[in-house]
Amino acid sequence: MSREQDGSMSIIDSIRRQVTPVHPEGYIFIAAFGFGALILGSFFSPLGWIGAIATAWCVYFFRDPVRFTPVDDSLVISPADGVICSIGFFIPPPELGLGAEPMLRIAVFMSVFDCHVNRAPVSGRVAKIAYKPGVFVNADLDKASEDNERNGLVIESAAGRIGVVQIAGLIARRIVCFVRQGETLGAGERFGLIRFGSRVDVYLPGAARPLVTTGSKAVAGETVLADLRAEAARRNFKAG
Structure with a gap:
C-alpha cells in the first residue's frame, strides 16, 4: 500500500x-x-x-455507538441506556425458569431519546429465550414487568444464571432479539433492540451487590450495575 x-x-x-x-x-x-x-x-x-x-x-x-466494556466476569454491565428506575428483590418471570424465589432485579428505563440497542450484561451461553405477549403500559411502572409484552433471555455465566428481560413500553410495539438459544455472548455484545421507548430488567443471584442507585444514568455496555463477588478486581476494557 x-x-x-x-x-x-x-x-x-x-x-x-x-x-x-x-x-x-x-x-x-x-x-x-x-x-x-x-x-x-x-x-x-x-x-x-x-x-x-x-x-x-x-x-x-437508531444510533449504535461504540462502547468500551469492562472485562471482568464478576461485573454486571448495563444492558441498556437510560435511567435506573428500580432496584430490589422480585420473583423473576415464570417463563424464564429461574425459580419462584425473589432475585435482585435492576431495571433500566429507556426514553425515546436514549440509544435502544441492548447489550449483554455478562458473558455466557444463551440457555433460554422466552417471549410473552402482553399490554403496553408505561415501562417506568413496576407492573410493566408483569403485564407488558416482553422477551427474556437466560444467560449461563461463570457466576450462575442471569435473567435479562426486554420489556415493551407505552409506545413500543416491536422487540427485536438478534441471538438464538445456544449461542454464546460476550459482555457488552449486542443482543437486541426495542422500538420506541421501553425497559430492560436484569435478574441477578442474591449475592450480587448493586453498584448503582435509583435515578442514576446508565450507559449500555459500559456502566457497571452490580458486582457478583465481594471484592472487585482491576478492570480492563474492550471496544464493541
Whole structure:
C-alpha cells in the first residue's frame, strides 16, 4: 500500500470513529421518515421542515455507538441506556425458569431519546429465550414487568444464571432479539433492540451487590450495575 493510500485510509478510519453509526434495524424507518418529509414539503414547506426534524430524530434514535466494556466476569454491565428506575428483590418471570424465589432485579428505563440497542450484561451461553405477549403500559411502572409484552433471555455465566428481560413500553410495539438459544455472548455484545421507548430488567443471584442507585444514568455496555463477588478486581476494557 502506498503512503498516499495509507493516509487516505487513516482519514477514513478517523471519520468512522467520529461518526456514530446507525443500526441496520433503523434503515427502513429513516427512509420512511425521509420520504414522508419530502411528500409533506411538496405540499407545504413548513411541514417539510417538521418532517426533516422527525427524520433527524429517527437517525438519532437508531444510533449504535461504540462502547468500551469492562472485562471482568464478576461485573454486571448495563444492558441498556437510560435511567435506573428500580432496584430490589422480585420473583423473576415464570417463563424464564429461574425459580419462584425473589432475585435482585435492576431495571433500566429507556426514553425515546436514549440509544435502544441492548447489550449483554455478562458473558455466557444463551440457555433460554422466552417471549410473552402482553399490554403496553408505561415501562417506568413496576407492573410493566408483569403485564407488558416482553422477551427474556437466560444467560449461563461463570457466576450462575442471569435473567435479562426486554420489556415493551407505552409506545413500543416491536422487540427485536438478534441471538438464538445456544449461542454464546460476550459482555457488552449486542443482543437486541426495542422500538420506541421501553425497559430492560436484569435478574441477578442474591449475592450480587448493586453498584448503582435509583435515578442514576446508565450507559449500555459500559456502566457497571452490580458486582457478583465481594471484592472487585482491576478492570480492563474492550471496544464493541
